[in-house]
Amino acid sequence: MQIVIALFERFTSLDAVGPYQVFNHWPGAEVIFASERSGPTRDESGSLALHADACYADVPAPDILLIPGGPGQAAHMSQADPLQTWLKAADQTTTWTTSVCTGALILAAAGLLEARPATTYWLAMDELARLGAKPVQERYVFDGKYATSAGVSAGIDMALALSAKIAGDEVAQRIQLVIEYDPQPPFNSGSPATAPQEVVAPLRAASRFP
Amino acid sequence: MQIVIALFERFTSLDAVGPYQVFNHWPGAEVIFASERSGPTRDESGSLALHADACYADVPAPDILLIPGGPGQAAHMSQADPLQTWLKAADQTTTWTTSVCTGALILAAAGLLEARPATTYWLAMDELARLGAKPVQERYVFDGKYATSAGVSAGIDMALALSAKIAGDEVAQRIQLVIEYDPQPPFNSGSPATAPQEVVAPLRAASRFP
Numbered sequence: 001m002q003i004v005i006a007l008f009e010r011f012t013s014l015d016a017v018g019p020y021q022v023f024n025h026w027p028g029a030e031v032i033f034a035s036e037r038s039g040p041t042r043d044e045s046g047s048l049a050l051h052a053d054a055c056y057a058d059v060p061a062p063d064i065l066l067i068p069g070g071p072g073q074a075a076h077m078s079q080a081d082p083l084q085t086w087l088k089a090a091d092q093t094t095t096w097t098t099s100v101c102t103g104a105l106i107l108a109a110a111g112l113l114e115a116r117p118a119t120t121y122w123l124a125m126d127e128l129a130r131l132g133a134k135p136v137q138e139r140y141v142f143d144g145k146y147a148t149s150a151g152v153s154a155g156i157d158m159a160l161a162l163s164a165k166i167a168g169d170e171v172a173q174r175i176q177l178v179i180e181y182d183p184q185p186p187f188n189s190g191s192p193a194t195a196p197q198e199v200v201a202p203l204r205a206a207s208r209f210p
Numbered sequence: 211m212q213i214v215i216a217l218f219e220r221f222t223s224l225d226a227v228g229p230y231q232v233f234n235h236w237p238g239a240e241v242i243f244a245s246e247r248s249g250p251t252r253d254e255s256g257s258l259a260l261h262a263d264a265c266y267a268d269v270p271a272p273d274i275l276l277i278p279g280g281p282g283q284a285a286h287m288s289q290a291d292p293l294q295t296w297l298k299a300a301d302q303t304t305t306w307t308t309s310v311c312t313g314a315l316i317l318a319a320a321g322l323l324e325a326r327p328a329t330t331y332w333l334a335m336d337e338l339a340r341l342g343a344k345p346v347q348e349r350y351v352f353d354g355k356y357a358t359s360a361g362v363s364a365g366i367d368m369a370l371a372l373s374a375k376i377a378g379d380e381v382a383q384r385i386q387l388v389i390e391y392d393p394q395p396p397f398n399s400g401s402p403a404t405a406p407q408e409v410v411a412p413l414r415a416a417s418r419f420p
Contacts, residue, residue, distance in 0.1 A: 180361025
């Protein structure tokens with residue numbers, strides 16, 4: 001089973017690495033990081049580069065693909081963009097096409113989420129609707145072979161749920177224990193519904209989404 | 211404020227990238243990935259390389275350092291190892307010295323956790339005791355300037371708690387919302403105390419720690 005995680009400049013590292021750390025433990029899985037060009041791909045802050053071992057042309061037909069989000073997403077929305085071209089072709093033979101955070105906007109721009117329930121980063125829900133999907137406020141959403149997750153850290157939850165669908169509950173539970181995923185955040189501030197208003201408001205005001 | 215995340219061959223990616231994604235959003239923070247040699251450093255599976263932008267000699271005096279864990283930890287326990295040499299010197303001027311997962315064993319081998327309460331990966335608690343620390347079953351433990359966290363994903367919780375100590379609760383809450391850290395694992399299997407016994411037992415049997 002080949003799993004390809006697409007990278008692009010200014011992606012969000014945890015969007016990619018969270019699910020990777022889960023997929024990585026599937027029996028028989030080969031995970032490949034791919035980008036337009038192979039080599040180091042810098043994330044949103046510039047402080048971290050993940051090494052793409054493949055370019056898109058090397059991995060035309062993954063079984064599963066994952067598109068992370070991040071500020072760089074905005075540069076990959078046009079139909080002629082190489083990521084879009086690869087995504088649309090690869091999606092035709094995937095068993096699962098997945099996204100984390102604003103990666104869902106890239107799937108939507110490719111026409112893959114048309115009229116589908118889907119989710120994305122909390123600040124990008126309206127944008128996802130404008131692109132033709134039906135935004136749902138869930139941690140992750142499965143619809144047919146499409147799995148979308150909320151922002152950044154949500155990819156871990158989605159990847160565990162996908163593990164259960166593909167490999168069974170016991171494998172998913174094993175992986176959860178291997179990564180000791182027993183979350184105990186020191187605050188209850190991970191959603192706009194629970195975070196203090198003085199924390200939510202400035203982020204809304206500074207959002208890159210209208 | 212300079213934060214150095216140390217990399218070594220066969221580290222666990224999420225140990226490093228989880229806290230990074232949090233530190234990254236601190237006002238005024240510069241995060242640098244460093245390894246014995248700069249360039250790509252492969253993780254435990256070989257499927258992902260993170261790019262080290264610095265070698266240890268480039269970053270002798272970070273304000274904060276973080277040591278991830280992973281199977282590669284075992285190769286960095288001897289006193290003459292370059293990671294140990296750097297760690298012991300750098301620790302003398304840090305404001306915080308931190309670890310995720312079996313990274314705590316590397317801190318302990320350096321003598322930094324002697325008689326201190328500390329935590330590590332659930333399978334490595336006895337090993338941590340043998341190395342002179344006092345293992346505590348907590349998600350993360352602060353003792354003086356030392357912060358240790360449990361396995362893999364626990365680094366995210368520790369980094370948020372450290373954010374609050376350094377930059378205040380509101381900054382930590384903002385970062386939690388930015389990474390939409392509202393965890394909803396599909397199973398309750400992230401700790402040996404809650405995972406099904408048939409999941410725990412084979413992992414204990416296969417553990418690299420006696």
